[in-house]
Amino acid sequence: MIVQVLGCSGAIAAGCRTTSFLLDDDVLVDAGTGVGDLSLDALARIEHIVLSHSHLDHVVSIPLLADSVMRRRAEAHRPVEVHALPETLAALRQHVFNGVIWPDFTRLPCAERPVLRLVPFAIGDVLELRGKRIEVLTARHTVPAVGFAVDGGASGCWVFTGDTGPNPALWERLRGLKVAHLVIETAFSDDEHELASISQHLCPAALGRELEGLEGTVDVHITHIKPGESESVMQQIEALGLRHRVHALAAGQSIRLGDRSTESGRDAEKS
Ligand SMILES: [Zn+2]
Numbered sequence: 001m002i003v004q005v006l007g008c009s010g011a012i013a014a015g016c017r018t019t020s021f022l023l024d025d026d027v028l029v030d031a032g033t034g035v036g037d038l039s040l041d042a043l044a045r046i047e048h049i050v051l052s053h054s055h056l057d058h059v060v061s062i063p064l065l066a067d068s069v070m071r072r073r074a075e076a077h078r079p080v081e082v083h084a085l086p087e088t089l090a091a092l093r094q095h096v097f098n099g100v101i102w103p104d105f106t107r108l109p110c111a112e113r114p115v116l117r118l119v120p121f122a123i124g125d126v127l128e129l130r131g132k133r134i135e136v137l138t139a140r141h142t143v144p145a146v147g148f149a150v151d152g153g154a155s156g157c158w159v160f161t162g163d164t165g166p167n168p169a170l171w172e173r174l175r176g177l178k179v180a181h182l183v184i185e186t187a188f189s190d191d192e193h194e195l196a197s198i199s200q201h202l203c204p205a206a207l208g209r210e211l212e213g214l215e216g217t218v219d220v221h222i223t224h225i226k227p228g229e230s231e232s233v234m235q236q237i238e239a240l241g242l243r244h245r246v247h248a249l250a251a252g253q254s255i256r257l258g259d260r261s262t263e264s265g266r267d268a269e270k271s
């Protein structure tokens with residue numbers, strides 16, 4: 001399986017796209033602005049979207065994607081399924097697909113055959129989507145939120161924390177899993193540790209405390225850094241002297257699950 005990084009930034013600027021990962025070519029993990037780099041053909045191949053939480057930087061491309069693929073998906077006779085916590089789906093219904101911000105694409109082009117279907121999950125569920133096993137993990141954020149563990153077979157799983165502050169329950173769960181890659185957020189630098197704490201994100205010092213709970217030596221990929229902050233955040237993380245292999249995640253990277261190689265290079269259109 002290939003995990004393609006479409007976006008991993010905490011906000012937007014030229015070259016900075018917000019959170020989204022594409023598993024092979026048919027399952028999307030979060031739907032930030034990075035989705036907009038996919039061709040129309042690639043967008044139309046997406047069958048499932050799993051969402052970590054309701055914040056705009058993670059869901060903004062769903063309403064736009066629905067509009068883009070509606071005609072092509074009509075031939076497939078299958079809605080794109082959006083999987084999330086019930087609270088996240090309720091937020092999308094109330095605040096996005098409400099006829100004011102955007103039309104209700106769960107009833108378009110017609111109520112019998114909509115382009116989107118909203119499917120609730122619960123923490124601890126294991127979703128089986130297009131041959132991929134995805135476990136829903138806990139996260140601690142200002143709104144109900146989750147992370148995901150994608151099963152990569154014998155080599156171990158790809159884990160995405162989602163947006164989260166300190167979360168002891170996550171490390172407890174991961175002790176029972178073989179983790180090959182951990183994508184973990186560090187949204188703020190240590191200079192803004194109070195902001196990180198209030199908004200339930202991590203800063204490098206908090207990241208260091210969290211990673212004490214991660215066993216072994218793991219490829220750790222830092223995500224959700226604010227534009228312009230990458231250098232200082234990564235320097236502060238480096239100064240921690242962690243035992244893990246720590247990298248800054250970048251849009252355009254692909255992580256291959258099933259062996260240990262990580263490919264770099266702009267490869268956003270795998271069509
Ligand atoms: Zn958030």
Ligand SMILES: [Zn+2]
Nearest residue numbers: 055057058163
């Ligand atoms: Zn976010």
